[in-house]
Amino acid sequence: MNRKENFTAGFIRENPVFSLYLGICSTLAITTTLNNAIGMGVAVIAVLIMSNVIISLIRNITPNEIRIPVYIVVIATLVKIIQMLIKAYAASLDTALGVFIPLIVVNCIILGRAESFASKNNVFDSALDGLGMGLGYTCSLIVMSVIRQVISTGVLNFTNPFDATQMIFEFRIIPEDYVISVFNQPFGAFVTFALLAAALAGYKNAKTAKAEKKKKAQEAAQAALAKEAK
Amino acid sequence: MDIGNLFTIFVTAVLINNVILNQFLGMCPFMGVSKKSSSAIGMGGAVTFVIVAAAIVTYGLYHGVLAPLHIEYMDLITFILVIASLVQLTEMIIKKTSPSLYKALGVYLPLITTNCAVLMVALENIKQGYDFAEMLTYSFAIPIGFTLVLYIFSTIRERLDAAKTPAAFRGNPIALIVAAMMALAFSGLMGLV
Amino acid sequence: MKKILHLTIFLALVAAISGGALAFANNLTAPIIAENALAAEKENLKLMFPDAADSDFQQIDVKGNSKTIEKIFTVAGTETIFKLQVTGYKDGTSFMVAFDESGTITHYAVISNGDTQGIGSKVADDSFADSLIGKKGNEKLDTISGATISSTPVVDGINEAAQYFADNME
Numbered sequence: 001m002n003r004k005e006n007f008t009a010g011f012i013r014e015n016p017v018f019s020l021y022l023g024i025c026s027t028l029a030i031t032t033t034l035n036n037a038i039g040m041g042v043a044v045i046a047v048l049i050m051s052n053v054i055i056s057l058i059r060n061i062t063p064n065e066i067r068i069p070v071y072i073v074v075i076a077t078l079v080k081i082i083q084m085l086i087k088a089y090a091a092s093l094d095t096a097l098g099v100f101i102p103l104i105v106v107n108c109i110i111l112g113r114a115e116s117f118a119s120k121n122n123v124f125d126s127a128l129d130g131l132g133m134g135l136g137y138t139c140s141l142i143v144m145s146v147i148r149q150v151i152s153t154g155v156l157n158f159t160n161p162f163d164a165t166q167m168i169f170e171f172r173i174i175p176e177d178y179v180i181s182v183f184n185q186p187f188g189a190f191v192t193f194a195l196l197a198a199a200l201a202g203y204k205n206a207k208t209a210k211a212e213k214k215k216k217a218q219e220a221a222q223a224a225l226a227k228e229a230k
Numbered sequence: 231m232d233i234g235n236l237f238t239i240f241v242t243a244v245l246i247n248n249v250i251l252n253q254f255l256g257m258c259p260f261m262g263v264s265k266k267s268s269s270a271i272g273m274g275g276a277v278t279f280v281i282v283a284a285a286i287v288t289y290g291l292y293h294g295v296l297a298p299l300h301i302e303y304m305d306l307i308t309f310i311l312v313i314a315s316l317v318q319l320t321e322m323i324i325k326k327t328s329p330s331l332y333k334a335l336g337v338y339l340p341l342i343t344t345n346c347a348v349l350m351v352a353l354e355n356i357k358q359g360y361d362f363a364e365m366l367t368y369s370f371a372i373p374i375g376f377t378l379v380l381y382i383f384s385t386i387r388e389r390l391d392a393a394k395t396p397a398a399f400r401g402n403p404i405a406l407i408v409a410a411m412m413a414l415a416f417s418g419l420m421g422l423v
Numbered sequence: 424m425k426k427i428l429h430l431t432i433f434l435a436l437v438a439a440i441s442g443g444a445l446a447f448a449n450n451l452t453a454p455i456i457a458e459n460a461l462a463a464e465k466e467n468l469k470l471m472f473p474d475a476a477d478s479d480f481q482q483i484d485v486k487g488n489s490k491t492i493e494k495i496f497t498v499a500g501t502e503t504i505f506k507l508q509v510t511g512y513k514d515g516t517s518f519m520v521a522f523d524e525s526g527t528i529t530h531y532a533v534i535s536n537g538d539t540q541g542i543g544s545k546v547a548d549d550s551f552a553d554s555l556i557g558k559k560g561n562e563k564l565d566t567i568s569g570a571t572i573s574s575t576p577v578v579d580g581i582n583e584a585a586q587y588f589a590d591n592m593e
Binding site (some may be wrong): 021022024025026028037069071072077078079080083084087099102103107111133149176182185186187188189191193194195197198199201202205216 | 398403
């Protein structure tokens with residue numbers, strides 16, 4: 001797979017959340033506001049890139065039998081450092097995301113990419129792969145939390161994570177009397193996720209059907225040509 | 231030992247703050263193993279063993295080693311390594327005692343390591359400052375809630391496979407809609423205690 | 424045998440490097456985290472006593488090993504404020520209660536409450552606070568029906584604080 005294909009795979013074709021169903025615990029739990037989505041997304045991108053780089057650097061000296069524990073220790077260290085940084089500089093994000101920051105350690109995306117990509121490729125490609133997957137994950141989080149926040153509160157806002165009192169933008173999209181607040185709750189999380197996953201599956205089905213139709217048409221044309229040549 | 235308090239912790243963890251339907255943890259096996267009710271029970275049993283064992287060991291490690299030495303920041307690394315070793319142990323035990331269950335669980339058995347619920351229980355026991363009895367209650371209650379929901383879900387899913395679903399919803403999306411209904415039902419239990 | 428030794432040494436080395444990195448990060452961030460907590464504390468104290476100046480609050484050490492009593496402050500020498508952390512849903516409730524010299528509750532404020540919106544968060548409501556203020560801290564206080572998971576630990580916590588107050592401060 002060339003670099004560009006691998007980078008864009010994380011967005012639609014191999015979307016880690018809605019297509020591969022990795023990292024869904026945090027997706028369902030925190031996507032109640034845009035702030036949470038962007039905060040979590042940035043944390044995961046940081047951990048993904050750094051873990052991919054480190055694991056790629058040590059891939060040749062790591063004995064094969066203990067590679068999984070070694071990857072786990074690397075990822076756990078990075079996550080703990082990120083947690084300490086968030087607690088110190090963005091305390092509002094820490095309160096909002098809670099236990100899901102340390103749970104980034106067991107986010108299947110990170111260990112999965114380390115095992116399947118970073119352990120076999122050079123540092124630059126691994127870093128790029130981390131960025132691509134991380135951005136795909138973040139975009140999925142943003143889409144889901146925008147939908148949930150707008151439907152359940154009617155407002156779309158974003159506050160500065162480093163200074164919780166500063167609101168960067170705020171729009172009211174649905175009047176307060178018409179909001180469906182159940183979208184803040186587990187029911188809304190599951191429903192939004194299911195609809196987005198179905199939409200992605202439907203889109204991919206349509207694309208495959210179109211490609212198959214094209215292929216069949218080409219084969220038919222070739223068969224017709226071959227027949228004429230006889 | 232305050233039985234009332236322990237009972238409250240138990241009921242809250244199993245029904246009201248249910249680990250799958252309310253806290254969204256343990257979703258990977260929820261999506262992957264819930265297709266047959268027999269493997270759901272097996273998975274529930276394995277997860278119960280891992281969670282309780284991991285909770286006891288991590289609790290002991292934290293209060294016995296990490297806190298006295300003031301290296302609480304090593305909690306994440308030590309907890310996850312303990313969990314990984316326990317899962318290896320569970321795998322070996324299941325392989326020896328029930329090869330059919332081993333085959334049925336497949337790749338989801340080593341994936342218990344990355345099951346959010348296990349790490350969450352270990353971290354929560356510390357964060358909530360539970361004493362030993364409360365820790366044991368909580369650590370049993372969470373996987374019981376997990377197994378309960380997993381079993382109910384698998385019985386529904388067995389029937390779902392026979393139903394006619396639109397192509398885009400087939401498989402996981404329709405299963406998630408069912409989970410949404412279950413979450414709504416369970417949220418009605420909120421005022422129970 | 425040699426292979427196992429090699430593997431163990433490698434893993435130990437990785438763990439040691441990780442430990443070192445974490446210790447370094449901890450040294451950098453722990454002071455800032457403590458500062459944030461202190462600033463948040465002052466904010467919370469001002470919730471209950473908006474007219475008091477920063478210097479009116481004095482922190483007192485907590486004697487003994489209480490799981491619920493986190494901190495004790497006095498304000499202007501008259502009232503004693505207990506900061507308590509009790510269990511409940513999810514993260515439980517963190518709240519403050521103030522007694523005057525006779526052990527009567529004068530103020531009550533909830534700092535954080537991990538409960539789902541609606542039922543559990545009634546411990547933060549004014550009506551609950553009103554039902555507490557004026558009663559003696561070691562009386563049997565009313566819980567909120569339908570929200571006993573949150574309100575019972577709060578009420579028990581207040582009783583415990585009142586007991587501590589009676590034992591140690593009168």
